[in-house]
Amino acid sequence: MGKARLEAFSDGVIAIIITIMVLELRAPAGSNLSDLKPLVPVFISYLLSFVFVGIYWNNHHHLLHAVNEVNGTILWANLQLLFWLSLIPFVTSWMGQHFLSPWPVAAYGFVLFAAGISYYILSRELIRHHGEDSMLATAVGKDAKGIISVVVYLAAIPLSFIYSWLS
Amino acid sequence: MGKARLEAFSDGVIAIIITIMVLELRAPAGSNLSDLKPLVPVFISYLLSFVFVGIYWNNHHHLLHAVNEVNGTILWANLQLLFWLSLIPFVTSWMGQHFLSPWPVAAYGFVLFAAGISYYILSRELIRHHGEDSMLATAVGKDAKGIISVVVYLAAIPLSFIYSWLS
Amino acid sequence: MGKARLEAFSDGVIAIIITIMVLELRAPAGSNLSDLKPLVPVFISYLLSFVFVGIYWNNHHHLLHAVNEVNGTILWANLQLLFWLSLIPFVTSWMGQHFLSPWPVAAYGFVLFAAGISYYILSRELIRHHGEDSMLATAVGKDAKGIISVVVYLAAIPLSFIYSWLS
Amino acid sequence: MGKARLEAFSDGVIAIIITIMVLELRAPAGSNLSDLKPLVPVFISYLLSFVFVGIYWNNHHHLLHAVNEVNGTILWANLQLLFWLSLIPFVTSWMGQHFLSPWPVAAYGFVLFAAGISYYILSRELIRHHGEDSMLATAVGKDAKGIISVVVYLAAIPLSFIYSWLS
Numbered sequence: 083m084g085k086a087r088l089e090a091f092s093d094g095v096i097a098i099i100i101t102i103m104v105l106e107l108r109a110p111a112g113s114n115l116s117d118l119k120p121l122v123p124v125f126i127s128y129l130l131s132f133v134f135v136g137i138y139w140n141n142h143h144h145l146l147h148a149v150n151e152v153n154g155t156i157l158w159a160n161l162q163l164l165f166w167l168s169l170i171p172f173v174t175s176w177m178g179q180h181f182l183s184p185w186p187v188a189a190y191g192f193v194l195f196a197a198g199i200s201y202y203i204l205s206r207e208l209i210r211h212h213g214e215d216s217m218l219a220t221a222v223g224k225d226a227k228g229i230i231s232v233v234v235y236l237a238a239i240p241l242s243f244i245y246s247w248l249s
Numbered sequence: 250m251g252k253a254r255l256e257a258f259s260d261g262v263i264a265i266i267i268t269i270m271v272l273e274l275r276a277p278a279g280s281n282l283s284d285l286k287p288l289v290p291v292f293i294s295y296l297l298s299f300v301f302v303g304i305y306w307n308n309h310h311h312l313l314h315a316v317n318e319v320n321g322t323i324l325w326a327n328l329q330l331l332f333w334l335s336l337i338p339f340v341t342s343w344m345g346q347h348f349l350s351p352w353p354v355a356a357y358g359f360v361l362f363a364a365g366i367s368y369y370i371l372s373r374e375l376i377r378h379h380g381e382d383s384m385l386a387t388a389v390g391k392d393a394k395g396i397i398s399v400v401v402y403l404a405a406i407p408l409s410f411i412y413s414w415l416s
Numbered sequence: 417m418g419k420a421r422l423e424a425f426s427d428g429v430i431a432i433i434i435t436i437m438v439l440e441l442r443a444p445a446g447s448n449l450s451d452l453k454p455l456v457p458v459f460i461s462y463l464l465s466f467v468f469v470g471i472y473w474n475n476h477h478h479l480l481h482a483v484n485e486v487n488g489t490i491l492w493a494n495l496q497l498l499f500w501l502s503l504i505p506f507v508t509s510w511m512g513q514h515f516l517s518p519w520p521v522a523a524y525g526f527v528l529f530a531a532g533i534s535y536y537i538l539s540r541e542l543i544r545h546h547g548e549d550s551m552l553a554t555a556v557g558k559d560a561k562g563i564i565s566v567v568v569y570l571a572a573i574p575l576s577f578i579y580s581w582l583s
Numbered sequence: 584m585g586k587a588r589l590e591a592f593s594d595g596v597i598a599i600i601i602t603i604m605v606l607e608l609r610a611p612a613g614s615n616l617s618d619l620k621p622l623v624p625v626f627i628s629y630l631l632s633f634v635f636v637g638i639y640w641n642n643h644h645h646l647l648h649a650v651n652e653v654n655g656t657i658l659w660a661n662l663q664l665l666f667w668l669s670l671i672p673f674v675t676s677w678m679g680q681h682f683l684s685p686w687p688v689a690a691y692g693f694v695l696f697a698a699g700i701s702y703y704i705l706s707r708e709l710i711r712h713h714g715e716d717s718m719l720a721t722a723v724g725k726d727a728k729g730i731i732s733v734v735v736y737l738a739a740i741p742l743s744f745i746y747s748w749l750s
Contacts, residue, residue, distance in 0.1 A: 094264030097595030261431030347447035428598030514614035
């Protein structure tokens, strides 16, 4: 199977995820500059999530670039990644309402961590389908970036609690 | 007519359906882990619907793969399938709020059943257009999977009532 | 300029329009079959609008099929059509809440009428760009279907008032 | 890297932005023509934003037309433009609720200004990648249109305050 529809569907889902988060940015009741103040944490959460989803889209773009064809397992590995990305608007909204509270931050970290794992699974599945000697395997390399980001996201979860206990 | 726009439009609609369901997952008012508890049935409904819509996208992908061209009847058969899929967010939301209540579960089963029938009609329409001896007809086979899933969905409706009566 | 992006963008906007209308179908508070009853007019409005938007997508598909290239004027004629189509969820929602009330029905008719006019302008613009002797001009023919539907939509507006006065 | 997915993703995001703004147009509680009156400023804001986003899509279409390939920097310059465009529904909603109030108008002007700057950065990045002698550089020209619109948007911010002080 060709990769065209996998790319088109992923582009559609990621485009919607990155855009519906802005629906959380509700227009304030008043018309003064100070009325925007309570929106600052919501805005920071939105910006952070926009950057994260943007990173995933960029990485997805690079990863699929060297891909020649896909199979059923790859379609599902990709859907799994999209599932975790689709939870980002939810955890962004929760974190935006309870800025720097430990559980919302931990939930945010957990979703990013799960997305990182899913991305890693997708890249392994693609390499297995194309062969370890393929151009794709070389391009992905040891996927150091993927492993590092998974570790970082994982670490962010307990760190959010430590931060909370310290303060 | 080529199939490119039919695929692109279907990808767009299915991508939106699979993503707007997450809007039902509203961030809880509190910031504790226990505040997520009332969201568990909503989350399970979302996961279930994500998997179902994902299955339809995968099947749609496989079905259209062997298609060479489409006509007006096929466009409408496809729109009919998209219509039933578009009702999944509604029944998911109802079932998420009334978890395991008989009528919401029956409505959910009915929509999945109607989507199964529509998918079957679309595949028959495609085979008729390409000929019973075409590669497409061979690929779809006797469409056993489609028939079985229609029966399963159909059975789920009365079963939900039996379940309710038993408990 | 090629027509690929015009098609992709139109597919995206129409896919979103046809899908966000389902957000009006809010899950009822109760879990009985009778709780669905107040949703019947909303559901009928949704079904009607789904069919109308589906017709426009089908027609758009047929119209663009014979097109070779587009220019700036055509891009804007297309955007104008998308603008009127984007108002369909709004008038659908109003009509769903006030079923058969004269003004909501008139507003619905007006938006469909304006979309019909915009579609006609787009088809004329495309014919002018390709020449009256082009394959496109022949395919569109005298655009009888377009003229008739414009008249029908136009007629629906006063008719909705007459209906209201009679009852 | 090819430009196909960059175009597809941008089309998706812009299609969603231009369409979700209509969700602000909530159906009025009553069914009379006069019930639409409070929606007039919301409607004007929607129309204005539809035209602005339409202009950006048109310009984006023209800009990418002459592009042969993209790199990582261009992907991020494009995401930055999409970020600012994604804030248009928010400022449209605020301005629609507080029509001609200085701060909402200033916020609207600021977002359009930032989008103008981002568009300029994207076009410079594209020219740098293709070379100053490329067909793209010639096509974009001195990007006079871009510079002018940036100045106009910038000017609109203080002007909104002067307008407010005058009245």
